[in-house]
Amino acid sequence: METPEPPTSTTDTPTDPVADYTLVKLADVVDVNDNDLTDLGDEINYTFQVTNTGNTTLTDVSITDPMLADLNITITCNPTTLAPGASVTCEADAPYVITQTDVDNGQVINTATATATPPPGVETPEPPTSTTDTPTDPVPGITLVKTVDATEVVLGQEVTYTFVATNSGNTTLTGVLVEEVEFTGAGELSQLACDPAQPATLAPAAFVTCTATYTVTQADVDNGGVDNTASATGTPPSGPPISDQDGAELPSNPEAGYTLVKLADVVDVNDNDLTDLGDEINYTFQVTNTGNTTLTDVSITDPMLADLNITITCNPTTLAPGASVTCEADAPYVITQTDVDNGQVINTATATATPPPGVETPEPPTSTTDTPTDPVADYTLVKLADVVDVNDNDLTDLGDEINYTFQVTNTGNTTLTDVSITDPMLADLNITITCNPTTLAPGASVTCEADAPYVITQTDVDNGQVINTATATATPPPGVETPEPPTSTTDTPTDPVAALSLDKQVSRVEDVNGNGVVDAGDRITYVFVVTNTGTVVLTDVSVDDPKLEALGITVRCDPTTLRPGASVTCEADSPYSITQADTTAGRVVNTASAVGDAPAGVVPPTPATDTVSTTIGSPVPLPVRPGLPVTGAHGVGLGLTALALLGVGGAMIVVRRRSEVTISRG
Known part of the structure; x- marks a missing residue:
């Protein structure tokens, strides 16, 4: 059987869809x-x-x-x-x-x-x-900073005030306006010039700058300065307006200050191109007001001038800031010897002045002038020699005295101290030289004296002069250049006289043939007494006897140097033998001469001669002891004594010769 179509049935159940x-x-x-x-x-x-x-x-x-x-x-x-x-x-x-x-x-x-x-x-x-x-967090803010382009008021100065109003919050400000609140200046402040123009709108951090100028007056200085206060106002989006103030102080800082400049103008009164004793200093004193306040009662104190009753005058005595006045002394200062010795004239003055009330008085300024003087140390020495003729022989010779004096003169313009004399020749003799006083003012002199005379020596006579040099020393003031010590030399001439005498004698006749008479073959011994009769030492004293020299007989003198008054007996080294010619002539005639050298520069002595004549056939005379030679320290006295004795002996010999052998002098 055919299967039928299966039947279906549908239900439609509605839902409730909701979108949300x-x-x-x-x-x-x-x-x-x-x-x-x-x-x-x-x-x-x-x-x-x-x-x-x-x-x-x-x-x-x-x-x-x-x-x-x-x-x-x-x-x-x-x-x-x-x-x-x-x-x-x-x-x-x-x-x-x-x-x-x-x-x-x-x-x-x-x-x-x-x-x-x-x-x-x-x-x-x-x-x-x-x-x-x-x-959000809106924080409105405004800041005003006011400045001035000066640190203090200066009379006549134009200062510029600057006002900077800044939106210091985080909200926009509208209607920003800068205005003066207080101004203490005595003059007029200019109108504000602002950029951007007022009233301004400022975003956060934006600012408006305003400026104004002002010229400082003396009243502002006197009042202690100028104060300026301003305000800045702005409106935030919500809430009330906000504002800020700031001020700029411009102090006058009134300060009293002044300076002193002292000047010294030298007048060369004695016109010697030196600043020295008697010159004048004209002092002037310039006081300048270096502060910003008026000064009154301006004056100068100068102790050095005050001690001399010199008055200082300031005219005017009131000084505005920046003004000066030259104060003058009514007489010059005359430079003293002490100033010259010090090498300078230091003088300090002080200025005083009175500031306005309430202003601190400054330390009075001082000013010192150091006027250099021209100290010149110099001096001269004049040495004098005065001869005393001790032996009164009208000659300047052995034993005479020289009195030395030393005149020191201060030829500079500073005081000299410790004046003294150095004389090596006198010092060697322990002779002291004294100067009294030892301090010399300019132009003054002192005569220094030796405490003993100088005694002329034989050397001085031989030299023909006594040359003596002395040096003066002195001490100038500290800081003054010491001059070269002056020297002075005296040349005291002596009287050097070269002279001598000769006494030729027969000291013995040797009777060779023993017949008791003077005849051929007998021998004669001659001696020669040479005496220095001058004032100088003689050297190389010798005797020239031609008759003996022809026979090779030498006459020797020992010593050969004779001081004044000294004698020497010169002897022949062999006797003279009488010749047949002498017998024929009837006598022996013998002439000798004595010579000597004088010191350099002295005229040599004239040779002294003496002749002895021995008669042939006369009885042989007894021997004669001749004069002894005299030298040494006592030469003068002994020599004179010997000469005196010789003179007496000579006379005796002459008498005896004349009475016995008829010996004669030619």
Whole structure:
């Protein structure tokens, strides 16, 4: 049997599909500038949570946020399909940066809308919206800084005040205005010139600069300065206006100060081109007000001039700042000997003045002049020699005395001390030279004297002079150049006279043939007494006897040097033998001469001659003892004694010869 088509039956049970969803928007602030404020430049990260609260599946889930969209910020939801009860968090691809407007408004209000598509035939619900209100932190602020381009008031100076009003908050300020609050200057302050012009609108950190100028008056200096206070006012987006004040103090710093310059002008009164005794110094004193206050009662104190009753006058005695006055002494200062000796005139003056009341009195200034003098140390020495003719022979010779004096004169312009004389020749004889006084003012002299005379020596006579040099020494004041010590030499001439005498004698006749008479073959012994009758020493004394020399007989003198008055007996080394010619002649005649050398420069003595004649046929005389030679320290006395005795003996011989052998002198 054919199977029939199976029957079907359909039921249509209706469901209740409901489409619905919610939107929750979140705002997370990032404090970019890390100032603990939500303000300009900070960022807001927005997230959007969509939840399917219906019982149908939603597709094409998306977010619309006009504020972010205006900034080209995209919001992405992933996934975009939501089963009932499911959620998705949609995110913006960039944060929102808070603007100045947001800060000024005090908040960032942002609304977003979510959209989604329900299944077909299911009613589309109203898209949900979500709004965030992120508060910002508006902090209005204004700061005024007022400065001046000077540190203190100076009379007549133009100063510039600068006013800088700065928006120191984080909100915009409108109607910003800078104004003077208080000004203490005695003059007029100029109008403010501002950039930008007032009233101004200032964004945070923006500023307006205003300037004004002012010319300082003397009253400002006197009042101690100028104070200037100003205010800056501005209106924030909300709340009351805000303001700030600042002042600029321009002190006058009243300071009293003055200087003193002392000048010394030298007048060469004696016109010697030196600054020395009797010259004059004209002092002037220039006082200058170097402070910024008026000075009164200007005066000068100068102790050195005051001691001389010299008055100093200042006219005027009141000085404005910067002014000067030259004060003058009513008489010059006359340079003293002490000033010359010191090499300078040091003089210190002090200026005094009175500042205004309340102003500290400065230390009075001093000024010192050091006027150099021209100390010249110099002196002369004149040595004098006065001869005393002790032996009263009208000759300057042995034993006479010389009295030396030494005149020292100060020819410089400084005082000399410790005046003394050095005389080596006198010092060797322990003769002391005394100067009294030993201090000499310029132009003064002192005569220094030796405590004993100088006794002329034989050497002095032989030299024909006594040359003696002395040196004067003296001490100038400290710092003055010591001059070359002057010397003075005296040349005292002596009277050197070279002279000698000869006494030729027959000391013995040897009777060779023993017949008792003088005749041929007998031998005669001659002696020669030479005496220095001058005032100088004679050297190389000798006797020339031609008759003896012809026979090779030598006459020897020992010594050959004779001091004045000394004698020497010279002897022939052999006797003379009487010849037949002598017998024929009837006598033996023999002449000798004595010579000697005088000191250099002295006229040599005239040779002394003496002749002895022995008569042939006369009785042989008795031997005669001749005079002895005399030398040494007692030569003068002994020589004179010997000469005296010789004279007597000679006379005796002559008498005896005449009475016995008729010996005669030719």
